[in-house]
Amino acid sequence: MNTPSVAPPPRLAARDITVRFGGLLALDSVDIEVAAGTITGLVGPNGAGKSTLFAVLSGLRPPQGGTVLLDGRDVTRASAQGRARSGMARTFQHPELFTGLTVREHLELAYRVRFAHRRLWSDLLTGGAFRRAPAPEAGRIAELAAQLEIEHLLDGPAIGLPLGTSRLIELARSLACDPAVLLLDEPFSGLDSHETTRLAGTLREIVERDGPAVLLVEHDVELVLGLSARVAVLDFGRMIAHGTPADIAADPRVRAAYLGEAITEQEDQ
Ligand SMILES: Nc1ncnc2c1ncn2[C@@H]1O[C@H](COP(=O)(O)OP(=O)(O)O)[C@@H](O)[C@H]1O
Ligand SMILES: [Mg+2]
Numbered sequence: 001m002n003t004p005s006v007a008p009p010p011r012l013a014a015r016d017i018t019v020r021f022g023g024l025l026a027l028d029s030v031d032i033e034v035a036a037g038t039i040t041g042l043v044g045p046n047g048a049g050k051s052t053l054f055a056v057l058s059g060l061r062p063p064q065g066g067t068v069l070l071d072g073r074d075v076t077r078a079s080a081q082g083r084a085r086s087g088m089a090r091t092f093q094h095p096e097l098f099t100g101l102t103v104r105e106h107l108e109l110a111y112r113v114r115f116a117h118r119r120l121w122s123d124l125l126t127g128g129a130f131r132r133a134p135a136p137e138a139g140r141i142a143e144l145a146a147q148l149e150i151e152h153l154l155d156g157p158a159i160g161l162p163l164g165t166s167r168l169i170e171l172a173r174s175l176a177c178d179p180a181v182l183l184l185d186e187p188f189s190g191l192d193s194h195e196t197t198r199l200a201g202t203l204r205e206i207v208e209r210d211g212p213a214v215l216l217v218e219h220d221v222e223l224v225l226g227l228s229a230r231v232a233v234l235d236f237g238r239m240i241a242h243g244t245p246a247d248i249a250a251d252p253r254v255r256a257a258y259l260g261e262a263i264t265e266q267e268d269q
Helices: 050-058 080-085 103-115 117-125 137-147 163-176 193-210 221-227 245-250 252-268
Strands: 012-021 024-034 039-043 065-070 088-091 181-185 213-217 230-235 238-243
Touching: 012 050, 024 039, 024 050, 024 065, 024 213, 024 238, 039 050, 039 193, 039 221, 050 065, 050 088, 050 181, 050 213, 080 088, 080 103, 088 163, 103 137, 103 163, 137 163, 163 181, 163 193, 193 213, 193 221, 221 245, 230 245, 230 252, 238 245, 238 252, 245 252
Parallel strands: 039 213, 039 230, 088 181, 181 213
Antiparallel strands: 012 024, 012 065, 230 238
16 A cells, blocks of 8 residues: 555647637636546537647647647657557547448548558559458458448549538547547537437447547537446637546536536436
8 A cells, every 4th residue: 555656648639729719718727637438528618629629639630739648658749650550549529431342442542541551552562462362451450340330332433422421530540550549520420319229328328338539529428428437618719628428427617608508307207
């Protein structure tokens, strides 16, 4: 009991993040931590800064101030691709899929960004001969496609599918590299209730089985409170609360800023 123990650093942490767009303070000294093997929910009204924080965490936007830490290592200056190689994956609020690539090719690319980026050059030099041999990613892709029920879509184009399906493909892509950190920007929006229930179950399974640290932005507060171990609340660029779902549901500042109506409606049912 007297032995000093050093807690391991959280899988993902951001400290004192500040982002300005001209005169607008989009993120004001924001701190957040996401532990491995848990879902951390991030909620807040439209324009609160959630997507901006995702851009900073994933390396798409350098912050004007603050630090991003992956397993305690400072990655603030690392590129988005460098972070992807370190095991960070994300989905976008508006799915970003490529014209001209099949669903399978999206998943192959994501896998190879993390595990086989050196092979890209040999593939380019050999004209893609890798396709004739069973690739190491094939097993991972088959497993994911079965889990997300998208097997029948693998060899078709990724563009032009219904929004709910596009979200599943983006999620499959983000999971293809077996991420250590998974950033999900409104992955449920546009899904019907059946798809939502299924995706929520799949997310839980993935977190329990593979242990990624998940940061989940989602509009449906009830869903976030139900899925997350911890919840953080952004309002006008400031982190106004973070805690367990019960803490958050009871926090008067949060109720005033954002949650009041949703919770009252829920209690009335
Ligand atoms: N590229 C940008 N240029 C200027 N303002 C931006 C840009 N991106 C976001 N903003 C502004 O920053 C604030 C936070 O936006 P965002 O992070 O998208 O919020 P959320 O995802 O919580 O809805 C908003 O006021 C938004 O208009
Ligand atoms: Mg957003």
